[in-house]
Amino acid sequence: MLWKEDVLKTSVILENEHHGIILTSSNRHPGKLFLFFRWQNLRGPPCIQGWVPWIGAGFEFGKAPLEFIEKARLKYGPIFTIFAMGNRMTFVTEEEGIDVFLKSKHVNFELAVQNPIYHTAWIPKNVFLALHEKLYVLMKGKMETLNMHQFTGQLTEEFREQLENLGAHGTMDLNNFVRVVFQNKRKIKEFYQHFKTYDEGFECGTQLPEWLLSALAIVKIWKSGKLWVLALASHLDLDRTFMQAVLDIVETETGQHSPNYVLLLCSGHLHLSCPTVRSPDIHKTILEGISSMFGTAGKDKIKVSEDDLKKLPLIKWCVLEAIRLRAPGVITRKVVKPVKILLSSGFSHTVPPGDLLMVSPFWLHRNPEHFLELDSFKPERWKEANLDKNVFLDCFMAFGGMKFQCPGRWFALLEIQICIILVLYKYDCSLLDPLPKQVKLSSFGGYPPARREMPNRI
Numbered sequence: 001m002l003w004k005e006d007v008l009k010t011s012v013i014l015e016n017e018h019h020g021i022i023l024t025s026s027n028r029h030p031g032k033l034f035l036f037f038r039w040q041n042l043r044g045p046p047c048i049q050g051w052v053p054w055i056g057a058g059f060e061f062g063k064a065p066l067e068f069i070e071k072a073r074l075k076y077g078p079i080f081t082i083f084a085m086g087n088r089m090t091f092v093t094e095e096e097g098i099d100v101f102l103k104s105k106h107v108n109f110e111l112a113v114q115n116p117i118y119h120t121a122w123i124p125k126n127v128f129l130a131l132h133e134k135l136y137v138l139m140k141g142k143m144e145t146l147n148m149h150q151f152t153g154q155l156t157e158e159f160r161e162q163l164e165n166l167g168a169h170g171t172m173d174l175n176n177f178v179r180v181v182f183q184n185k186r187k188i189k190e191f192y193q194h195f196k197t198y199d200e201g202f203e204c205g206t207q208l209p210e211w212l213l214s215a216l217a218i219v220k221i222w223k224s225g226k227l228w229v230l231a232l233a234s235h236l237d238l239d240r241t242f243m244q245a246v247l248d249i250v251e252t253e254t255g256q257h258s259p260n261y262v263l264l265l266c267s268g269h270l271h272l273s274c275p276t277v278r279s280p281d282i283h284k285t286i287l288e289g290i291s292s293m294f295g296t297a298g299k300d301k302i303k304v305s306e307d308d309l310k311k312l313p314l315i316k317w318c319v320l321e322a323i324r325l326r327a328p329g330v331i332t333r334k335v336v337k338p339v340k341i342l343l344s345s346g347f348s349h350t351v352p353p354g355d356l357l358m359v360s361p362f363w364l365h366r367n368p369e370h371f372l373e374l375d376s377f378k379p380e381r382w383k384e385a386n387l388d389k390n391v392f393l394d395c396f397m398a399f400g401g402m403k404f405q406c407p408g409r410w411f412a413l414l415e416i417q418i419c420i421i422l423v424l425y426k427y428d429c430s431l432l433d434p435l436p437k438q439v440k441l442s443s444f445g446g447y448p449p450a451r452r453e454m455p456n457r458i
């Protein structure tokens, strides 16, 4: 593999804004390279560009994005640019860069995500830009912590119904199990098949341009799943739910595109598996907590309230710890005016407009300065977080940060906790396969099934 050899020698062109392109082969001399970068200081960060026009480092990056990002950081330092598929992605890994990412007026969220949004759900860019602010404010309001109690009853009811359909015992891949439990009630089997197709091709399908997509067979299958879910979305008869409130705005403002927004909201599926079952002590403590609240595990129709959840904090810690370990690989903003980023070494780089500024929550959560025993599943570290005041641990960025932090975060935590309680109350679960190793392939950080190497049956 390219990286195991000398990446610099074979595939790196360092870009120089003012003097064209300079090729370096000084990979065996890190000192020289350092001086070279120093000389480059006032210009852009070092750029990994590859040889093939437009594709750039796309193939190597696409094979294992997370691994590529970390190797680039080790080789080039805390800020570097990867040129791939026509995009310049500048990664920042230190505090100052992350601060710029979160707070600078010269970086823009909407412009950074409009392309993937278009590929996800064919929402035209002008429509997305016109509606984004309004929809974000609406979603944030509907899903704020104070409103969570409105969802607990319905979520418990729906999960319980899904579990009843699953029967009393059996073996299933954990990912498929989660999909079945979380899926829509209507047209269940068909929806499951098509949504699975859409979901599995999601990462590839949303990141490549339209002309390349039409040439790839795998993406054609992805598109067929997408079309099916989109068609279903056009016939949904929604009552006055949260989704309907979103769609009202879309209808009023555009007169169309509601199905596209339904599809967009369906696609926020994260491949999380909470490894509580793998840690016998934690598993036992959780089961004791559940039976002390709801009685011995069994068939009773239990009701889960917010107060019950507060009395079972270990479950929330486990969920957050699982999210920390499987955090999104990247989040992004578009640079609209040059931004200067000061490094801890005292040097600085200026990131040019047009670049996508990138932060990797996945790697941020593996920074030893922020998290001890960073690769271990240690739910107890969440004791330190002020969760009662809705504050996560410092440097936890799985839900993004500042103005565009995920508006669905409290809802996501709520539904995962309720789901875990109902599943562990009803079933005596054990893992049949060893917990798969973290595969650093996906840019989303989880275990996309299409790229998993092992089954994960319970």
Ligand code: HEM
Residues within 6 Å of the ligand: 109, 132, 136, 139, 268, 270, 323, 328, 331, 332, 397, 398, 399, 400, 401, 404, 405, 406, 407, 408, 409, 411, 412
């Ligand atoms: C564990 C589950 C989830 C994780 C890890 C997650 C993570 C994220 C992240 C990292 C972002 C981008 C933030 C940024 O760039 O700063 C985001 C945005 C978003 N999330 Fe989530 N999310 C989750 C669940 C949900 C759920 C359940 C919903 C909806 C019910 C949701 C709705 C959204 C929306 C609408 C945005 C876009 C915000 C905007 O347009 O400004 N998320 N999420």
